[in-house]
Amino acid sequence: xxxxxxxxxxxxxxxxxxxxxxxxxxxxxxxxxxxxxxxxxxxxxxxxxxxxxxxxxxxxxxxxxxxxxxxxxxxxxxxxxxxxxxxxxxxxxxxxxxxxxxxxxxxxxxxxxxxxxxxxxxxxxxxxxxxxxxxxxxxxxxxxxxxxxxxxxxxxxxxxxxxxxxxxxxxxxxxxxxxxxxxxxxxxxxxxxxxxxxxxxxxxxxxxxxxxxxxxxxxxxxxxxxxxxxxxxxxxxxxxxxxxxxxxxxxxxxxxxxxxxxxxxxxxxxxxxxxxxxxxxxxxxxxxxxxxxxxxxxxxxxxx
Amino acid sequence: xxxxxxxxxxxxxxxxxxxxxxxxxxxxxxxxxxxxxxxxxxxxxxxxxxxxxxxxxxxxxxxxxxxxxxxxxxxxxxxxxxxxxxxxxxxxxxxxxxxxxxxxxxxxxxxxxxxxxxxxxxxxxxxxxxxxxxxxxxxxxxxxxxxxxxxxxxxxxxxxxxxxxxxxxxxxxxxxxxxxxxxxxxxxxxxxxxxxxxxxxxxxxxxxxxxxxxxxxxxxxxxxxxx
Numbered sequence: 001x002x003x004x005x006x007x008x009x010x011x012x013x014x015x016x017x018x019x020x021x022x023x024x025x026x027x028x029x030x031x032x033x034x035x036x037x038x039x040x041x042x043x044x045x046x047x048x049x050x051x052x053x054x055x056x057x058x059x060x061x062x063x064x065x066x067x068x069x070x071x072x073x074x075x076x077x078x079x080x081x082x083x084x085x086x087x088x089x090x091x092x093x094x095x096x097x098x099x100x101x102x103x104x105x106x107x108x109x110x111x112x113x114x115x116x117x118x119x120x121x122x123x124x125x126x127x128x129x130x131x132x133x134x135x136x137x138x139x140x141x142x143x144x145x146x147x148x149x150x151x152x153x154x155x156x157x158x159x160x161x162x163x164x165x166x167x168x169x170x171x172x173x174x175x176x177x178x179x180x181x182x183x184x185x186x187x188x189x190x191x192x193x194x195x196x197x198x199x200x201x202x203x204x205x206x207x208x209x210x211x212x213x214x215x216x217x218x219x220x221x222x223x224x225x226x227x228x229x230x231x232x233x234x235x236x237x238x239x240x241x242x243x244x245x246x247x248x249x250x251x252x253x254x255x256x257x258x259x260x261x262x263x264x265x266x267x268x269x270x271x272x273x274x275x276x277x278x279x280x281x282x283x284x285x286x287x288x289x290x291x292x293x294x295x296x297x298x299x300x301x302x303x304x
Numbered sequence: 305x306x307x308x309x310x311x312x313x314x315x316x317x318x319x320x321x322x323x324x325x326x327x328x329x330x331x332x333x334x335x336x337x338x339x340x341x342x343x344x345x346x347x348x349x350x351x352x353x354x355x356x357x358x359x360x361x362x363x364x365x366x367x368x369x370x371x372x373x374x375x376x377x378x379x380x381x382x383x384x385x386x387x388x389x390x391x392x393x394x395x396x397x398x399x400x401x402x403x404x405x406x407x408x409x410x411x412x413x414x415x416x417x418x419x420x421x422x423x424x425x426x427x428x429x430x431x432x433x434x435x436x437x438x439x440x441x442x443x444x445x446x447x448x449x450x451x452x453x454x455x456x457x458x459x460x461x462x463x464x465x466x467x468x469x470x471x472x473x474x475x476x477x478x479x480x481x482x483x484x485x486x487x488x489x490x491x492x493x494x495x496x497x498x499x500x501x502x503x504x505x506x507x508x509x510x511x512x513x514x515x516x517x518x519x520x521x522x523x524x525x526x527x528x529x530x531x
Contacts, residue, residue: 048389070391080386083376084315096308097390120319 007054029190046074073137100142326369347428371454413447
């Protein structure tokens with residue numbers, strides 16, 4: 001069990017203030033945006049950052065102790081791996097340092113990434129590197145704590161398919177902490193949650209206590225497009241949306257959370273080929289920019 | 305464990321084109337200078353060749369390139385931190401990085417000194433085998449000290465900027481009080497140049513070893529709280 005007690009930390013513009021939370025065996029979702037400090041909390045839990053105040057412990061150990069870090073697999077958005085080694089050699093080295101042998105190819109195969117085994121780590125894209133780091137963290141027998149930042153962002157497609165089942169399997173006897181900005185993802189994956197806003201814990205508990213998407217709370221996005229009808233037609237096929245409305249040049253979509261709404265708009269834009277010139281999140285739909293306001297000042301001066 | 309930890313800095317050096325380019329370039333400069341001194345007809349050309357391009361340019365720049373290669377061109381602490389994420393002790397990782405860089409630099413500088421002596425050797429120089437032996441151990445000692453110092457410098461600054469600061473300092477240090485703290489003046493003294501203050505050659509050799517040890521202590525101290 002990982003326990004964070006009254007921990008405060010600052011890293012650049014991000015900060016956590018007096019955070020207290022506990023992470024037990026099973027999947028805990030840290031819900032919030034990166035700017036709220038979710039990544040920072042994950043760094044604390046994984047031992048890669050030290051709190052300026054408070055303590056973070058894993059069992060009897062401080063999480064920054066080598067013994068605790070050996071048992072922790074941390075997959076941030078930008079993993080720092082031994083860039084000069086081949087992927088299989090890097091996984092083998094990681095397992096030797098952790099003190100438990102692990103077959104690199106078997107680990108990669110579980111995520112469908114066995115084709116990357118012979119590649120140099122420095123030649124991998126960020127999504128590929130995250131898939132490799134996830135394979136190592138989830139399948140190394142020495143790892144007892146798996147910490148994953150936004151598991152479905154920057155992730156290879158082949159790994160995304162296998163990921164939920166692998167995370168659930170790992171969580172049977174391990175502490176798994178994932179951060180996500182999507183309430184839907186958190187509800188689908190986790191058994192408990194810690195919600196963070198502006199560097200503070202605002203709610204925590206079993207996952208059913210997390211506001212259900214679509215149950216009274218929803219996010220709204222207004223998309224201003226050059227062809228709003230085409231965008232609305234493409235959005236009509238999206239099943240995750242709660243409502244869809246055409247308001248002049250804007251297409252207003254409501255979904256269970258902002259990430260779902262934005263994902264639907266993104267997919268619809270790709271399918272319809274329309275150009276988006278403004279996206280607004282929130283309840284109020286602003287008026288679109290007027291053609292007069294968009295005109296260059298020099299032409300106004302000439303007309304005077 | 306140490307063999308495991310040494311694999312990464314060795315690979316970093318082996319795969320760093322910039323490091324190989326630097327080693328090749330500065331070795332060529334030293335050998336070309338040796339050839340020039342040999343052709344110039346002056347007395348003791350090997351000694352002069354070692355004191356000119358070899359000691360002034362090749363050794364410091366070659367060692368700096370090696371230190372940069374194992375530190376990924378940035379901070380040694382962040383380069384070592386890659387393995388701390390898997391549970392290795394930061395201090396141990398950083399010291400193994402330093403050991404690999406310093407060992408590589410010692411070997412390369414010793415080899416380069418032998419090549420320079422072999423190319424430049426002429427009238428007025430000591431017997432060739434004795435000269436080769438002396439130049440080799442002086443080169444190895446200076447290479448190790450320089451590289452350790454640059455590795456210690458790599459522990460300062462977000463991108464290891466301390467390394468470049470020490471490189472410049474070793475050129476402008478001279479043979480005074482500041483120079484006695486840096487390897488350049490001691491290397492020149494051991495190669496037959498001016499003494500550093502009142503220190504003899506034996507003291508300069510000890511000073512080089514001491515600089516290497518102090519640099520290792522600095523690296524160990526700087527890497528202490530990463531875990």
